[in-house]
Amino acid sequence: MRIDRITLFSVPIDVGMELTRYVASQSIDPALDVLVVKIETSTGLVGWGEVCSAPPYYLPELSAGAREGIRHVAPVVLGRDPRQVAAILAGIAAALRGHGNAKTALEMALWDLCAKAHGLPLVDLWGGRVAESLPVLSVIRIGSREETLAAFETERAKGYSRFQIKVGAGEPHEDITTIRMVEEMALPHERIWYDPNRAWLVDDAIRVISAVRDLNPMIENPCESYEECRTVARRTGCRIMLDEVIDGPQRFLQAVQEQVLDVASLKTSCVGGIEATRQVMGLAKVTGVPVRIEDYYGTGILLACVTHMGHTLPRNLNFGLYDFVSVDLPMVRSPLPVTNGEVRLPDDCGPGLGVEVNEEILGAPVAEMAAT
Template sequence: MNNVAASSKPRITTLKVYQIPLKCRGEKTRLSGGRTYPQVLSTIVEMTTESGLVGFGESVPWGSNYLPAYGQGVATGIAELGPVLIGKNPFLIGAINELMDRHLMGHPYVKTAIDMACWDLLGKQLNMPLHDLLGACNAQPPLLSDGIGNEIDAELDANIAHQRADGCRQFAAKASGDPDRDIAFLQGVATRLQPGETFKIDANGGWRLDEAIRVSRGTQNIDIVFEQPCRTYEECRDFSRSSCRPMILDECVDSLDILIRAKGDGILNGLNLKIGRHGGLTRARTIRDVCLALNVPMHIQDTGGSNIANAAIGHMAYSTPERVLLQVWNTMNLIETVTATGGAFVEKSRMYLTPGPGLAVEPDMKVLGAPISVFG
């Protein structure tokens, strides 16, 4: 692939950066510990080559208290990288990532949109959809992971019925962070599950270790998967060992080192793979491929985003073999602001992709507005 790309010797001539507040959808944006988000900030990169080819990427940290990242920091970091990217070959994506790492240590969320735009350009150059470039392993539209609500009420019952009718066999919700309330909620959900159905409770690291153990012991009668019960890797490890319950790791797996450590510790039951947490599709693909080799099941997600990031999720999911793909997250379940057409779309709780090269998205430039910075 690199030989094909290198033969044309393309160069990045312009890098434009846009920032757009994304309006969130009500209570669906609530995390444990009372964290709520009326809006999050999207940074979208438009990368142009000397031939006029244009690629797009998006990075959206979910507020400033979910991960060590924040929306305004994306554009600030890109200001460090923009000047050194001009004139470089965007199709040599490994070299682009090495260049970014040399000029900005860490801060993977800053690099996500740039890496994504390079992949979009490569797909357009080769006239191939991104999922073909990433592996093209999944012929079936992946099933969505969507919350059923956080209260035992008529809305929760309606959400379960709707998702069940669409073929969902595992339902999900966010923990409140209050162990007593969470135990009562989970017991209420248990009475609504049918044989063969399971439930995933996502604490977003909101329980202390002792609280997570209490919730586990208070729900022994329910087939539950726990997602990121505690904040740190060590707490999650100790929870897994003491509870013997299935656990999906999420926020604490911020590197390949932690992933390998979890495998060695015997607690890598599953992973939430978030593209933006690892700096884009390139590094996320590495994590994905290691999980594939280790037979570790995955949810494919991102830290946040609108239509552009959602398209990247879809393409990554379609390139992941079904045997390890659990579910995907549709970012637009939480976001009202539409930034592009095309990309990924949903029918009956499954994600489909718009045909076309690269991400196959068409940004709405009226929504993006004027760029906040231009390089080149």
């Protein structure tokens, strides 16, 4: 068995824009796409992966970079036995630094293919499930007190108990008001955190957190850089969830050692790909730091992958996945359902990712690479 062909597809996607700092500040609105990777073998087995690269005003990456990164390392992959995935990944790592978006899609497809070659669900190839189900987060849009409460009640009725609240789009005093309003609405069992999308200056962050210190809120990535977030953590003692500034396993370790984070949000493209994310997950088990596993955006392919990954951790280390499935982009025919605010791999999960890709919506390939 050998890998014969790698095919790339680009599927347009409209992510939409929450009320964040980026709505007012962006000067270029790039078209976003989901880059889908299809890897075919000499025996007919197929592996699938995807990545939705973030707009470059949000993260330092481009969709074109993902495509060209995969094209660059294709000679390392083509002609290889897909069951020897560790050796293939070592070759990719040696040939390509950075490019976490390219590695996310390609490594996802390689692991899907490897698990199928062994006839196993991906979670079992990775050692089997530890958690039986995983919590899924919901994003609450802030409006008036009545509108916000109605949004909470709608999501609570669906079973959600983990909520991300967007702040940072206005003035610091408005964020103080929002945090106080939401905390009054929170129920004892709910986990709520506030995400300014790195919008606050250190001064803003200290001002807001000091004003709501009695509520002890959790803040997600308050400032642009890791160093700024570290200053805020040290000056305020606030509970912090780091997100985009976690750019690899070493940064995660540094944040643990410097006592900067309480929770880590692991975007696979930021961290460096699927393998780098799994390395951080191993460190999370050792250090006892809960994690969210996700990427900037995606579809049912990504949801399946992060659900397999999350099931290899104890439930108390899974802080909340995100549901990427959209009816506007039915990338897989039977996406994993989110039920009562939870997602679970079925007991009869098929081999690999366990989802069937809807090839009818992929369109014409944007690149094809074949073994000679």
